[in-house]
Amino acid sequence: MAEAMRGVYTSLTKIRRTVFREVARIAYEDTDGVYDEFDDLPYEIISGDVATYRESVFLERAIVGERIRLAMGLPMQGADRPAKISEGTELAAKPETYYEPPLINIINFACNACAEEKYVVSNLCQGCLAHPCKEVCPKDAISFIDGKAHIDQEKCIKCGRCRQACPYTAIAHWQRPCAAACGMNAIGSDEQGRAVIDYDKCVSCGQCLVSCPFGAIADKSQIxxxxxxxxxxxxxxxxxxxxxxxxxxxxxxxxxxxxxxxxxxxxxxxxxxxxxxxxxxxxxxxxxxxxxxxxxxxxxxxxxxxxxxxxxxxxxxxxxxxxxxxxxxxxxxxxxxxxxxxxxxxxxxxxxxxxxxxxxxxxxxxxxxxxxxxxxxxxxxxxxxxxxxxxxxxxxxxxxxxxxxxxxxxxxxxxxxxxxxxxxxxxxxxxxxxxxxxxxxxxxxxxxxxxxxxxxxxxxxxxxxxxxxxxxxxxxxxxxxxxxxxxxxxxxxxxxxxxxxxxxxxxxxxAEDGVRSEDAVAESLEAQKGEA
Structure with missing residues (x-):
């Protein structure tokens, strides 16, 4: 998914770059230390009262608001309390300020709660006589219901043999895009099925954020x-x-x-x-x-x-x-x-x-x-x-x-x-x-x-x-x-x-740089984890 999306100008690309542009524009303007204009940005970026990308224009603006804060190096605010986007801007406005960890962030209410990895049978299944998918399954997870193959997800060990054996390519490998892109197996799910990052594992490569087709993952900026x-x-x-x-x-x-x-x-x-x-x-x-x-x-x-x-x-x-x-x-x-x-x-x-x-x-x-x-x-x-x-x-x-x-x-x-x-x-x-x-x-x-x-x-x-x-x-x-x-x-x-x-x-x-230890690793992981 990540490679397929790279270099393609999508609606997500437009929103990301618009946020970067507008944060930079306001930063360049002489505001005398007053940054209330940030509070109006979601309404300028997402105008009108009809949703364009999601089910609600209010949700669209809330997501943009979180992206604005991340682009300013500020922590996200969440949706559980009223807050102004510009809250804390006076601290971020100091030229020596670095962003607050964690670096890579998941905007919870932007996440689609995609299903975790599994193999599913599509309507392309022909219910063939040979049943090769069933024959190669090491856990007897495949049965036939109404002439079509069915995978018992409780038994399935996700080995993929059924998919390889199907002559009609009727079995799909379903993966959450962000997790599939993560080479550290650092992405799991919360109680609502939304993606979460295990910061003890994450090394901040960023492949998850360019792989999420819902734009739910973003890193902090220092623009x-x-x-x-x-x-x-x-x-x-x-x-x-x-x-x-x-x-x-x-x-x-x-x-x-x-x-x-x-x-x-x-x-x-x-x-x-x-x-x-x-x-x-x-x-x-x-x-x-x-x-x-x-x-x-x-x-x-x-x-x-x-x-x-x-x-x-x-x-x-x-x-x-x-x-x-x-x-x-x-x-x-x-x-x-x-x-x-x-x-x-x-x-x-x-x-x-x-x-x-x-x-x-x-x-x-x-x-x-x-x-x-x-x-x-x-x-x-x-x-x-x-x-x-x-x-x-x-x-x-x-x-x-x-x-x-x-x-x-x-x-x-x-x-x-x-x-x-x-x-x-x-x-x-x-x-x-x-x-x-x-x-x-x-x-x-x-x-x-x-x-x-x-x-x-x-x-x-x-x-x-x-x-x-x-x-x-x-x-x-x-x-x-x-x-x-x-x-x-x-x-x-x-x-x-x-x-x-x-x-x-x-x-x-x-001399102190030539240290082959885990010190730098520990520092990187702690900096990423922060207060997540």
Whole structure:
């Protein structure tokens, strides 16, 4: 469901982006600290007295109201008491304010209370003589009533054999979309059958929120706080993830992107692919030094959802996940060296980066995190059409390599590390295993723990397709992947080892960061759980 919905402009897309745009618009306006306009927003977004999407216009407005608060980084209010949307805005309006946990939220009264996983017989059943569905069922859960197959849900163990055996494809596999997308099995049901998140399991990949066709799941944003920092005269610098290509409609167009950020009030914009180069060089060094002498295999570190899952579920092998700093952190530290008092904003595809930025055990130097979709809302609020801007004439960032820019696409991280290893060890065989989606990543780790991947480099990506499929992306995955690859080829440097900033790695890496423990995992989970 998630992949089918990605890149398709739906009514849910319209509502999400309208909320981001309007929150940004009000934040940019000079309100003198009075934010009553937020209370009127649901009536502007959902006008009239006839429901468009749901059974009640009042329900539509209530859901929009909760989305507005989440977009401001505020907690939801629920429907059990009268409350103003603007309640608590004076606290959120401080430019140093971070959102209150939890990050990923389910709007209860927007949830359709979809049935949990089960196999059901459709009207396509022909009641055939062979009855293969009944014959293959290991629990005798299938009987025939009035000539049609019937599944006893109490007996069914959901093995799917009946579905595979049916010659008419008459048996459907029914899954709640959000739960099917969750590779952590973190979504269950409350007493009313509505979805709930187990925050002890959730790693904030965000795949549930892009999979729910009812728009009942949303993460918190920092649009409001970033704009407050800009309006307060802070030096605010953006660091854009490698997957930015194509997200706003262009194909790189760095000069136009730089002008767009300037119009939004940013003091500058840098490419996180710089940090990706440094990360690749770091991981290449760790791999050469430690595999297999100290650890049997090494997993990549750049995807926070994957690394948290691996360390949490395989704690005895937590040391096998690279301790290299992520591209986001390395880029932020480079910026901090030159702009010690700046507010640094990571702009990317990932919800999990919002938690990574909050970690204390590994200081990220990132003050705020925005998704591409949230950034697009800011552009709309200022009436900026990215592709129509004149640009400043500088057609490239001129620093990052093709390898670093390739981090955005599944397989790109491992390839960059392998290429960095081959720079000084051209004849060395580096075996690689890669997985996309947390369920597949878990299977890869299980195999690795059993010894299947001894001596291997493992690349884990929580989002199927890589970062180009993150929960905060705008464009279709396949389209963006192709554009990222095309943009990568334009780099004057091919390998991560050619990045001029590699000489600063020793300065950027702090001794306390090289900690292979579960501290960061515990922090991330606690930050996500909050007061949920």
């Amino acid at each position: 409001f706080q970033i704009i407050q920092a800009i309006r307060a005269g802070e030096e605010v610098i953006a660091a854009v993830a490698p997957s930015f290509v194509g997200q706003f409609g262009g194909r790189g167009n760095v000069d136009k992107l730089r002008e767009a950020f300037k119009k939004l009030g940013f003091a500058g914009v840098e490419e996180v692919a710089i940090g990706a180069d440094l990360c690749a060089v770091q991981e290449a060094g760790y791999f050469l030094e430690e595999v297999p002498e100290k650890i049997p295999f090494m997993g990549t570190s750049c995807c926070p959802a994957w690394s948290v899952m691996a360390k949490k579920e395989f704690p005895e092998h937590a040391g096998c996940i690279s301790m290299a700093l992520t591209p986001m952190v390395l880029t932020a530290r480079l910026i901090r060296e030159q702009h010690p008092t700046a507010k640094i904003v990571f702009v990317g595809p990932c919800a999990a980066k919002k938690l990574e930025a909050m970690r204390k055990s590994v200081k990220s130097e990132v003050d705020f995190v925005l998704t591409f979709e949230e950034m697009a809302g800011m552009m709309e609020a200022k009436g900026i059409e990215y592709t129509k801007l004149k640009g400043d004439g500088a057609s490239d960032f001129d620093v990052a390599s093709a390898s670093g820019r390739g981090f955005a696409v599944a397989g790109g991280v491992a390839q960059a590390v392998v290429d960095a290893i081959h720079k000084d060890h051209p004849d060395m065989e580096v075996k690689v295993a890669a997985a996309q989606g947390l369920e597949n990543c878990r299977k890869m780790m299980k195999d690795a723990v059993k010894g299947k991947y001894d001596g291997y480099l493992l690349e884990g990506m929580a989002c199927p397709g890589g970062c180009v499929a993150g929960a905060g992306t705008i464009q279709a995955v396949s389209k963006t992947a192709a554009q990222v690859k095309a943009y990568s080829k334009k780099s004057p440097h091919k390998l991560a080892t050619e990045n001029m900033y590699n000489k600063y790695l020793d300065v950027l890496e702090r």
